[in-house]
Amino acid sequence: MALRFEVLGRFNRARAAQLTLPHFVCQTPLFMPVGTQGTIKGLATDQLEEIGCQIILGNTGWKANAPNTRGIYSNPNIIMALDDVVKTTITGPRIEEAMYRTLRWIDRCIAAHKRPHDQNLFGIVQGGLDPVLRDICVRGLVDRNLPGYAIGGLAGGEDKDSFWRVVAQCTATLPKDKPRYVMGVGYPLDIVICSALGADMYDCVYPTRTARFGTALVPEGVLKLKHRAMAEDTRPIDPTCACMVCKNYTRAYIHSLVTKDAMGSQLLSFHNLYYMMQLSKNLHSSIVQGKFPEFVCNFLQKMFPKGDIPEWVCNAMEVAEIDISSCCAPFRYIQATKVQSNLNEDEIQAV
């Protein structure tokens, strides 16, 4: 095995760990930006170091185009097994077929893997939204004793309620001493929830893609720099952010660049990735310091100042055993007593 996964702190299902790879050490929970064509769109490697990117995803397709390139993309420490992925929005026997195929292929991947001493082959759990299939897949992969496991087939359009339940089921049954990587996740909120449920690693194109459309990630959610109101706003994108973009540029200036000049994409991508790395760091340190529930509540309060936290989040946090009642609007927790008002039961629920 070419990695070491050392859990440094826990809160119920959530874990903070140190992941040691042949060339690098990093902390989890960890967000990994996606470098599809051998580059994170618009950013140079020095900038990625400054942002604190620790692991970068490189899809294999581009390697055929550029066989002899030098640089950080040429020597993967973690490789993902070839799996059979189907959309979660489809139903029927195809899902079962894909799951069993994934198990057959992991054996072929293992047999073909020439460098287990310095490369880690992660298996990917498939099975759609069916708990029975997922369970079979998890047990099959765990039997193969792989260095790490990914939860695949999600982040493809399924409803959030189904999404978190699959993650919860997998993290409950995958080995505790090995990293869990939820592929294609995602939005900052999703990462916080999945970390609470016991996942460690994430990848997504969202931060960089949304940057190219002029959207910045901020504690309150998103900030659409294209909006006309930004043209006069002389504040930084996020006053609490320490990145080069927030330290030097106003929303007004970025507004003048976005969707018109390449520089706009670059600056927003820089900020968004910095935001994601900061989120990763905060998740890790809050778990290590025993302050994870406070972190989660703080995060949710900023994102949902009116307390209108989505139901799926509340349900997931119940399973994760994290008390977020302080962040939820008071009406949610009304039991039998109706406040003296003209509201009926349905209207109260809707508040």
Added chain:
Amino acid sequence: MKFAVKAWSNGRARAGILHLGTSTIDTPSLLLSTRKGLPHFISPDLLSCLPSPESRLLHVSPLHFLEGLSMKTISKIGGLHQLLGLHDHCFVSVPRDSIQCLPEANSTNKIGASFETPCGRLLIKPVEYMEMISSTRPELWATLADEVPAWVSDKRNKTSVDRTIKWLDECISLSPASGAVFGAIVGGSSLEERRRCAQEVATRNVSGYWVGGLGLGESMDERPALLNAVIEALPEEKPRLICGLGLPEEILQGIAAGVDLFESTYIYHLTLGGFALTFPLDRTQINALNLAPSDVGSDPRKINLRATVFRKDTMPIVEGCTCYTCRNHTRAYINHLLNVHEMLAQILLEIHNTHHFLGFFRLIREAINAGRFEEFRKEFVQRWR
């Protein structure tokens, strides 16, 4: 602003020192072209990897900001340095940027100068232009000019000179307290009008001169006479800035005539085309250069990294080049990035091309200081003929 000539070579070519803002810059020097104040592709945090202080002069066209940022807001933020987070750089404002703010002589009238911009055709009055200068607060700015292409009628050309001088006086009267002003000199392809304009502007209280209206249709053969007609009428001790000369040979032409500062779009166009400059900058490289045609085409001054011949080329663009791109990446990688339309290609190319072109200017200054500019120029032009 302070400027002093330090050395001469072969008549008019001169090397000088320009003190601008907090920078001391050796001339002849290059202004880097920008879009809304920042380079087209080089991220601001990578700017520091360019040689300093030569890379600190940035050309900014205030017209760029009309697309989405009001002058009031720029004022509120505190001007260009605050807006762009570039406190060590010097900004030189000239309305024309030769890429996206092109003078539209047919629409210019007595009220203002017309430009074709990404937000359409704009008529800029002197008072509006000066509002932009006051809000952006560049270290150096040129007065508003009526630039006409080479083929206009004599009457139109004469009008452009009269207007430019009138607008110069208007701009100076509205001039903010800070910032050095360069008087604009036009005159199209007429030696007489060029001379007349230069003589008039030379009597005004300006810190230097901006030679406008070139690179708009006159041929390279016509240009030396036009430049000489202008420069002859100007005092020696004040700096001269020119726009619209891009190619190395044109730069050399300008320097031979006595120009000190150049705004050029050469790097931008090279970068967009996927080209990287490769002509040797080292004297030993020049001497050892094998002049046989290379297998990558007939232009050994630059390579087109889109070409398939670079697919597996693990060399840097120029071996021994100390720029960020050549220290970290290969031709094969850039070839790949170009083929998959990744933005990083342009970023890496702009870095290398800027670095290389600044190196070219360094060679020029060395040649002038050694008194061998004409020799250098002849050698360069002949080598790449």
